[in-house]
Amino acid sequence: xxxxxxxxxxxxxxxxxxxxxxxxxxxxxxxxxxxxxxxxxxxxxxxxxxxxxxxxxxxxxxxxxxxxxxxxxxxxxxxxxxxxxxxxxxxxxxxxxxxxxxxxxxxxxxx
Amino acid sequence: xxxxxxxxxxxxxxxxxxxxxxxxxxxxxxxxxxxxxxxxxxxxxxxxxxxxxxxxxxxxxxxxxxxxxxxxxxxxxxxxxxxxxxxxxxxxxxxxxxxxxxxxxxxxx
Numbered sequence: 001x002x003x004x005x006x007x008x009x010x011x012x013x014x015x016x017x018x019x020x021x022x023x024x025x026x027x028x029x030x031x032x033x034x035x036x037x038x039x040x041x042x043x044x045x046x047x048x049x050x051x052x053x054x055x056x057x058x059x060x061x062x063x064x065x066x067x068x069x070x071x072x073x074x075x076x077x078x079x080x081x082x083x084x085x086x087x088x089x090x091x092x093x094x095x096x097x098x099x100x101x102x103x104x105x106x107x108x109x110x111x
Numbered sequence: 112x113x114x115x116x117x118x119x120x121x122x123x124x125x126x127x128x129x130x131x132x133x134x135x136x137x138x139x140x141x142x143x144x145x146x147x148x149x150x151x152x153x154x155x156x157x158x159x160x161x162x163x164x165x166x167x168x169x170x171x172x173x174x175x176x177x178x179x180x181x182x183x184x185x186x187x188x189x190x191x192x193x194x195x196x197x198x199x200x201x202x203x204x205x206x207x208x209x210x211x212x213x214x215x216x217x218x219x220x
Contacts, residue, residue, distance in 0.1 A: 033207070037152070042197060042210035056206040088152045092208075100144060100208065102154035
């Protein structure tokens with residue numbers, strides 16, 4: 001079991017560009033959450049997907065959108081990138097009510 | 112307001128010492144997680160608690176629902192335990208985790 005995997009591991013983008021980050025949940029997990037962790041800060045909840053629907057959303061603008069596929073994998077899309085979007089983006093998966101497992105993260109740098 | 116407070120912010124110990132990290136939260140929860148984050152970013156889930164106590168190797172986590180408080184203990188600490196330990200809480204009715212600011216633990220040989 002590979003656990004939660006994320007791609008890419010690192011990414012450099014320019015202001016105004018768009019980015020797509022990918023997450024494959026741990027085998028047997030159907031719920032995927034995305035978090036943003038700025039340098040020196042704790043992770044902040046972006047949104048959660050279950051049964052291909054966004055179930056809950058944190059305090060992030062509409063530039064942040066996502067998708068969950070029938071195989072439970074998920075994408076995070078960020079449009080019109082800002083310098084402040086530079087962060088570590090973490091994906092976590094679980095079964096409903098289960099322990100949350102985190103992926104290694106994608107480090108996004110916006111220049 | 113749903114808040115999570117951790118203490119201490121930084122902790123330095125000598126190898127072999129008993130470590131305690133504390134977490135307090137503001138309102139009723141459905142679950143509390145203890146997480147470990149090493150430099151470079153990867154987060155490992157250590158425990159999920161809703162009541163009582165859990166033990167895994169040298170790690171022990173306890174929670175007191177009435178006092179809205181949890182502790183993470185590390186017995187016989189080792190330099191490889193050096194990491195940031197984060198308390199994260201799922202408040203009742205919510206799916207998201209709210210994270211504490213973390214405790215940076217350094218264990219010296």
